[in-house]
Amino acid sequence: MASLDISSIKRDFPILSRKIRENNRLVYLDSGATSQKPNSVLDAERDFYTQHNAAAHRGAHQLAEEATELYEGAREKVASFIGADVDEVIFTKSATESINAIAYSMGNAQSGSRFHISRGDRIVVSEMEHHANLIPWQELARRTGAELVWFKVTDDGRLDLTNLSELINSRTKIVALTHQSNVLGTINPLEDIVKRTHEVGALFVLDACQSVPHYKVNVKSLDIDFIAFSGHKMLGPTGVGILWGRKELLDEMPPFLTGGSMIETVTMESATYLDAPKRFEAGVPNMAQAVGLGAAVDYLSAIGLDVIHSHETELTRAAISGLRTIAGLTIIGPTDMTLRGGVVSFAIEGIHPHDLGQALDSYGIAVRTGHHCAWPLMRRFKTVATTRASFYLYNDLDDVNALVDGVERARKYFVER
Amino acid sequence: MELDSLYQEVILEHYKRPLHKSLKANPTIQVQHINTSCGDEITLNLHTDGTVIQDITWDGIGCSISQASTSVVSDLVRGKSVGEALATIDAFQAMIQSKGADTGNEDVLGDGVAFAGVAKFPARVKCALLGWMATKDAISQSQSKNER
Numbered sequence: 001m002a003s004l005d006i007s008s009i010k011r012d013f014p015i016l017s018r019k020i021r022e023n024n025r026l027v028y029l030d031s032g033a034t035s036q037k038p039n040s041v042l043d044a045e046r047d048f049y050t051q052h053n054a055a056a057h058r059g060a061h062q063l064a065e066e067a068t069e070l071y072e073g074a075r076e077k078v079a080s081f082i083g084a085d086v087d088e089v090i091f092t093k094s095a096t097e098s099i100n101a102i103a104y105s106m107g108n109a110q111s112g113s114r115f116h117i118s119r120g121d122r123i124v125v126s127e128m129e130h131h132a133n134l135i136p137w138q139e140l141a142r143r144t145g146a147e148l149v150w151f152k153v154t155d156d157g158r159l160d161l162t163n164l165s166e167l168i169n170s171r172t173k174i175v176a177l178t179h180q181s182n183v184l185g186t187i188n189p190l191e192d193i194v195k196r197t198h199e200v201g202a203l204f205v206l207d208a209c210q211s212v213p214h215y216k217v218n219v220k221s222l223d224i225d226f227i228a229f230s231g232h233k234m235l236g237p238t239g240v241g242i243l244w245g246r247k248e249l250l251d252e253m254p255p256f257l258t259g260g261s262m263i264e265t266v267t268m269e270s271a272t273y274l275d276a277p278k279r280f281e282a283g284v285p286n287m288a289q290a291v292g293l294g295a296a297v298d299y300l301s302a303i304g305l306d307v308i309h310s311h312e313t314e315l316t317r318a319a320i321s322g323l324r325t326i327a328g329l330t331i332i333g334p335t336d337m338t339l340r341g342g343v344v345s346f347a348i349e350g351i352h353p354h355d356l357g358q359a360l361d362s363y364g365i366a367v368r369t370g371h372h373c374a375w376p377l378m379r380r381f382k383t384v385a386t387t388r389a390s391f392y393l394y395n396d397l398d399d400v401n402a403l404v405d406g407v408e409r410a411r412k413y414f415v416e417r
Numbered sequence: 418m419e420l421d422s423l424y425q426e427v428i429l430e431h432y433k434r435p436l437h438k439s440l441k442a443n444p445t446i447q448v449q450h451i452n453t454s455c456g457d458e459i460t461l462n463l464h465t466d467g468t469v470i471q472d473i474t475w476d477g478i479g480c481s482i483s484q485a486s487t488s489v490v491s492d493l494v495r496g497k498s499v500g501e502a503l504a505t506i507d508a509f510q511a512m513i514q515s516k517g518a519d520t521g522n523e524d525v526l527g528d529g530v531a532f533a534g535v536a537k538f539p540a541r542v543k544c545a546l547l548g549w550m551a552t553k554d555a556i557s558q559s560q561s562k563n564e565r
């Protein structure tokens with residue numbers, strides 16, 4: 001398999017050449033929170049504003065026509081990136097909004113609709129969810145009287161599937177799981193869970209924030225019903241996310257946000273709505289951001305997700321084996337590379353993650369510290385916070401070595417001082 | 418170097434050997450404060466007769482800055498009058514939020530001045546204030562309890 005020319009990739013990302021805290025090279029290991037952006041994405045956004053800016057789908061002038069074409073072109077790019085039909089791809093503001101859209105749409109559904117949910121019904125999540133894929137379901141359960149239940153997590157950071165068929169039962173309406181944990185790096189095996197979900201007539205929602213940016217995800221072959229992810233974690237701009245749903249579901253699903261651009265006819269009393277995707281895109285859309293995301297998809301596709309994934313796997317393996325040589329350090333999450341992505345969380349005896357993160361920052365190394373918006377998972381591992389390094393295509397082994405050396409240096413600073 | 422301006426020797430000393438970190442029973446008021454951005458939490462017990470801070474004990478988990486600073490405040494305000502204690506807390510808060518302009522008065526803040534460097538690390542200001550705000554909260558709750 002072709003390997004990556006990292007130095008040429010690094011040149012595409014202007015921020016990677018800036019200096020941090022005095023005169024340190026930036027070692028950016030926080031792509032799990034948000035990725036950096038290549039010039040082609042920044043140029044696409046700027047080009048939209050300088051050459052084509054107008055409200056898409058409104059107005060008969062040339063700019064409106066071009067804006068519409070670019071915006072819809074971005075939708076086509078995203079659709080082919082995840083193996084979806086174009087009409088199934090909805091632009092939102094973020095993954096958070098995408099998940100809330102499903103939850104609120106279900107809450108809005110009348111009885112008789114397949115989306116209707118009420119007391120006695122069940123919503124299934126897991127203990128490793130990001131708050132974005134937990135709180136909307138807690139709220140839906142609270143509003144409707146449905147019951148929220150969850151998969152537990154094993155000591156080595158995998159989903160505990162031993163009670164799969166009890167947890168997902170005939171009362172289950174929705175199963176919402178993360179594809180890859182943003183804390184543990186675990187990639188969840190979906191096949192049996194999705195099969196069981198459909199067996200009982202429930203819907204499967206995949207939080208793909210940490211997977212779609214890093215390896216091939218095909219919504220059709222996964223046989224799922226909905227997917228949510230954010231543009232900003234995959235080289236795209238902030239302010240754009242994706243909600244994908246199967247066509248026949250979107251056609252039946254009531255809208256969450258209503259207003260302009262999503263209607264068919266309107267009287268003072270009522271309105272009828274357009275078909276998906278427009279039905280779910282009320283208001284003048286985030287066009288420049290969608291176009292930027294389209295450019296990000298082009299960038300990733302040109303390099304190839306398979307190449308990116310194997311590169312990240314190599315970095316992750318090196319990071320795990322390097323970090324494990326450090327005294328008092330524990331990896332939180334799987335240490336074998338099967339079904340594992342490029343996110344590595346760890347703890348060091350005697351050093352709080354905030355202090356470790358601060359020391360690493362003073363060496364130019366950016367990592368994430370804290371609860372990672374996964375507070376229940378922290379509790380599961382009897383901690384309040386971890387330190388997390390996450391890798392992307394622009395990282396290299398020098399970055400991994402800087403991390404390992406930096407952690408050892410910080411350990412000496414705090415523990416041996 | 419910059420890291421040393423944050424992690425003063427005094428701070429690491431308090432972190433490794435925190436003072437009064439063991440909850441004393443039957444407090445006048447118990448408060449629990451959480452730093453929502455990182456999950457750090459402390460529980461703080463205040464003993465007061467309404468005019469004097471008789472005792473402050475605490476327990477919790479957190480970074481060196483939050484733990485050391487709670488250790489400092491618990492030692493500093495014990496024995497002080499309520500008014501003096503509140504003035505001390507205000508002085509600390511002013512220093513921490515001054516972005517480096519106010520380096521603190523050692524006569525008032527004692528070991529607390531070691532945290533002056535935190536003011537230059539905006540993400541850590543909340544850590545430094547955790548124990549102080551918990552103390553302030555406990556004092557004000559004890560006063561409104563007295564008034565009732």
Ligand SMILES: Cc1ncc(COP(=O)(O)O)c(C=O)c1O
Nearest residue numbers: 094095096130132182207209230
């Ligand atoms: C697994 C996971 N789900 C959901 C989210 C929420 O994404 P956003 O904040 O972009 O809406 C994130 C990222 O923060 C994440 O890592």
